[in-house]
Amino acid sequence: MKERYEPGEIEPxxxxxxxxxxxxxxxxxxxxxxYYCLCMFPYPSGKLHMGHVRNYxxxxxxxxxxxxxxxxxxxxxxxDAFGLPAENAAIExxxxxxxxxRDNIAHMKAQLKSLGFGIxxxxxxxxxxxxxxxWNQWLFLRMLERGIAYQATGTVNWDPVDQTVLANxxxxxxxxxxxxATVEKREIPxxxxxxxDYAEELLAALDRLPDWPERVRTMQANWIxxxxxxxxxxxxxxxxxxxxxxxxxxxxxxxxxxxxxxxAAEHPLAAIAAARDGSxxxxxxxxxxxxxxxxxLATMEKKGVATGLVxxxxxxxxxxxxxxxxYVLMGYGEGAVMGVPGDDERxxxxxxxxxxxxxxxxxxxxxxxxxxxxxxxxxxxxxCVNSGPYxxxxxxxxxxxxxxxxxxxxxxxxxxxxxxxxxxxxxxxxWGCPIPLIHCPACxxxxxxxxxxxxxxxxxxxxxxxxxxxxxxxxxxxxxxxxCGAAARRxxxxxxxxxxxxxxxxxxxxxxxxxAMVDERAAYWMPxxxxxxxxxxxxxxxxxxxxxxxxxxxxxxxxxxxxxQRLLTQGMVLNEIWFRKPSSGRxxxxxxxxxxxxxxxxxxxxxxxxxxxxxxxxxxxxxxKSRRNGVDPQALIERYGADTARFxxxxxxxxxxxxxxxxxxxxxxxxxxxxxxxxxxxHVAGGAAARxxxxxxDRAQRDLRRQVHQALAKVGDDIGRRRMFNTAIAAVxxxxxxxxxFQDRSPQGRxxxxxxxxxxxxxxxxxxPHAAQAMxxxxxxxxxxxxxxxxxxxxxALVQDTIxxxxxxxxxxxxxxxVAAGADEAVAREAALADPGVAKFVAGQPVRKLIYVPGKLVxxxx
RNA sequence: GCCCCGGUGGCGAAACGGGUAGACGCAACGGACUUAAAAUCCGUUGGCCGAAAGGCCGUGCUGGUUCGACUCCAGCCCGGGGCACCA
Numbered sequence: 001m002k003e004r005y006e007p008g009e010i011e012p013x014x015x016x017x018x019x020x021x022x023x024x025x026x027x028x029x030x031x032x033x034x035y036y037c038l039c040m041f042p043y044p045s046g047k048l049h050m051g052h053v054r055n056y057x058x059x060x061x062x063x064x065x066x067x068x069x070x071x072x073x074x075x076x077x078x079x080d081a082f083g084l085p086a087e088n089a090a091i092e093x094x095x096x097x098x099x100x101x102r103d104n105i106a107h108m109k110a111q112l113k114s115l116g117f118g119i120x121x122x123x124x125x126x127x128x129x130x131x132x133x134x135w136n137q138w139l140f141l142r143m144l145e146r147g148i149a150y151q152a153t154g155t156v157n158w159d160p161v162d163q164t165v166l167a168n169x170x171x172x173x174x175x176x177x178x179x180x181a182t183v184e185k186r187e188i189p190x191x192x193x194x195x196x197d198y199a200e201e202l203l204a205a206l207d208r209l210p211d212w213p214e215r216v217r218t219m220q221a222n223w224i225x226x227x228x229x230x231x232x233x234x235x236x237x238x239x240x241x242x243x244x245x246x247x248x249x250x251x252x253x254x255x256x257x258x259x260x261x262x263x264a265a266e267h268p269l270a271a272i273a274a275a276r277d278g279s280x281x282x283x284x285x286x287x288x289x290x291x292x293x294x295x296x297l298a299t300m301e302k303k304g305v306a307t308g309l310v311x312x313x314x315x316x317x318x319x320x321x322x323x324x325x326x327y328v329l330m331g332y333g334e335g336a337v338m339g340v341p342g343d344d345e346r347x348x349x350x351x352x353x354x355x356x357x358x359x360x361x362x363x364x365x366x367x368x369x370x371x372x373x374x375x376x377x378x379x380x381x382x383x384c385v386n387s388g389p390y391x392x393x394x395x396x397x398x399x400x401x402x403x404x405x406x407x408x409x410x411x412x413x414x415x416x417x418x419x420x421x422x423x424x425x426x427x428x429x430x431w432g433c434p435i436p437l438i439h440c441p442a443c444x445x446x447x448x449x450x451x452x453x454x455x456x457x458x459x460x461x462x463x464x465x466x467x468x469x470x471x472x473x474x475x476x477x478x479x480x481x482x483x484c485g486a487a488a489r490r491x492x493x494x495x496x497x498x499x500x501x502x503x504x505x506x507x508x509x510x511x512x513x514x515x516a517m518v519d520e521r522a523a524y525w526m527p528x529x530x531x532x533x534x535x536x537x538x539x540x541x542x543x544x545x546x547x548x549x550x551x552x553x554x555x556x557x558x559x560x561x562x563x564x565q566r567l568l569t570q571g572m573v574l575n576e577i578w579f580r581k582p583s584s585g586r587x588x589x590x591x592x593x594x595x596x597x598x599x600x601x602x603x604x605x606x607x608x609x610x611x612x613x614x615x616x617x618x619x620x621x622x623x624x625k626s627r628r629n630g631v632d633p634q635a636l637i638e639r640y641g642a643d644t645a646r647f648x649x650x651x652x653x654x655x656x657x658x659x660x661x662x663x664x665x666x667x668x669x670x671x672x673x674x675x676x677x678x679x680x681x682x683h684v685a686g687g688a689a690a691r692x693x694x695x696x697x698d699r700a701q702r703d704l705r706r707q708v709h710q711a712l713a714k715v716g717d718d719i720g721r722r723r724m725f726n727t728a729i730a731a732v733x734x735x736x737x738x739x740x741x742f743q744d745r746s747p748q749g750r751x752x753x754x755x756x757x758x759x760x761x762x763x764x765x766x767x768x769p770h771a772a773q774a775m776x777x778x779x780x781x782x783x784x785x786x787x788x789x790x791x792x793x794x795x796x797a798l799v800q801d802t803i804x805x806x807x808x809x810x811x812x813x814x815x816x817x818x819v820a821a822g823a824d825e826a827v828a829r830e831a832a833l834a835d836p837g838v839a840k841f842v843a844g845q846p847v848r849k850l851i852y853v854p855g856k857l858v859x860x861x862x
Numbered sequence: 863g864c865c866c867c868g869g870u871g872g873c874g875a876a877a878c879g880g881g882u883a884g885a886c887g888c889a890a891c892g893g894a895c896u897u898a899a900a901a902u903c904c905g906u907u908g909g910c911c912g913a914a915a916g917g918c919c920g921u922g923c924u925g926g927u928u929c930g931a932c933u934c935c936a937g938c939c940c941g942g943g944g945c946a947c948c949a
Contacts, residue, residue, distance in 0.1 A: 043949050167947040215866055222865050294945045298863040652874045665888045730886035806882045811930035857881055861929045
């Protein structure tokens, strides 16, 4: 063992040993408990950033820990390789997305390897590989057959200059990010997956995921959003045609307060009105501008225009005016809502603005009501008033009565309403999985036969920002109809990349099977025992994966319902955001390291180091490629080694907590590695040591041994149960101080030290595996530390005869007294009251009450 | 706007089921070693009062429950995440 700690030398050597031993190649083995430890696979953006290092270090430390618990561990890795950034890079640099993506994968794979993660690389996959996405296509066709996939129209952001569909991210303040053109909404045909058919099950099953964070389950439950509502219809006769206008409501008890209905700009009634009336037409045109994002719709000014059309109230027969509202979405519900200004805040504001009548129909405990100003309690549940036959009824009774009357007239019925909407998977983009359909002039839309799968994505195309390159590629487009053989055209839409990430964990368990999506190996490994990834995926990705797994189950591909047994949502690594926004054109982000910054919070300002001109502060946010605020860990690894980087990212913050990036403190982590190394070196230089003989240890030796075993128990609990690497590390650092202060060089003293160092090395081996391996060998072991079992704390070493308890007077800490371990209340009481510090505050007053928490504290109440 | 989470020293944090607030580390300061610096080692470090012993205050804000509240409840302020085409 060298005296100096040289990670640059140790780490490649140890990695080569693991490689030679095949340490991380996972094999199905029914004789051992399996443990599938999975981190969310990365998008190959170019370089790893600190969020990745944090995520994969947590996963690797856990995987190694579980391996030491005797589990057969699988830890795979792959690439979420389709997506928008590759197309943007292509537009910028003229490189094909495939080449850009694969170059990035090669670089990031090398980075991951240098960090020493115990990954089974033989199972590596990239979602842009045809042998992977073939099965997206295959299962999509099964979904079509089962009616889970269907076609309908959907609304997208349309850039009229580039003639391109834009992602929400590409719409900035209602304008296209490259062209600056005002974005329009456009209705186009899309494919949807019926996730709503699974809504009930996806919601109910959340209760059976006890090892998921509470907040994730709450978010999913709210997202799925079950509510009981009423579907009711307003009959009408317009332009000589009779019809009904259906709406959904969860507040049917307020239906007697309806004073208008609002329809979406794309609604058929709006079209009828627009044809007659120029002002309606102008408003409908205006509604087409702006983004389709929920957040924008919820915060924008609510506007409307009267159509001049009327429908009839389903219960009173009263005429109700029809308005077009910019806040009503065609793709959501029925594309129409009833307006109850009296008891709904948004409708109240709308009615005030346009002079529509406001009628109170709910009374909340007799609280005052005025149509002049909105008060929060107007929207609460209460009793019906001004509601004719329903007056006096409470929320539930009113809904029951109203639903019954509506049903009797054939104009409504109760219905369970879900907030969740079906999953639109069509993307008008090149770098994604082709949807396996062919459009034939004679036969219509025809599925690609299974034996012609995969529909391969041509990899040499370079997008230019306008439209989908697939639509311009004759080689891709032209195809014979599988049914009639006539000239036909391929579908050019590709799938949402969430499809790719909805089942990759199954494929890791059944890699390289050309004949089937999954096989019996997946039955061995699935479900994932521990899934680890960013909290930002708490809803969409995890919900889609849960849905997809159920579809696979219903197709007979798996017997499990839930893909992820235990979930750890890693907190994000944040960094500052700096940008410049030119008056026209694309927003430009600058890396925090390029900015000279001053001040805090709202007062924070900065200038670009390169030109001295101001840049705008965008607050703090997640590290992302698009905002150019990622931190490349490469410099850290090169300077300090992988172990220090790993130790550092785990040492300060619990895994599920957000952290603001700062590399201050990494020196401290490196210092600790050097100190520990030196301690082991100094011990080993003294020659071989025996096993400690517990019976003959002196007091100091026994105390040290107790500290070692206490730390061992704590570290095992912190990692195994609590997933708190930071407190585990703190416990080891505390122990290190005791060890370095222990100067006993007698044979027994050295024996205690040998045991202590071996245990410390094993405790740290999941976190700093390279250094741990080198020290393990130096301590005289021929084996690989990675194959060692997690040591058990010796109960005999933990025994303590006296303990210190805290004494409070009226809840304030006044003294600490020593009592025998296991002392009862009488003994503790006597010891507490005898203490002069306590007596001073009791000062002869009678003790009204005494609370004793055994082994912890006494509280004297006077 | 809606849903979820967070706020504790100069900084990152700990306190696990209501029971010692600030473990562990960073930074800073003082000291040892050195011709000097770096590195290393030792010590101090929430605020206020005090020579000390010790005392008082203190976990975003305002209230409440409790013998006892960082922890539970109500209301607010600030920060972060998600909002269905970023991944």
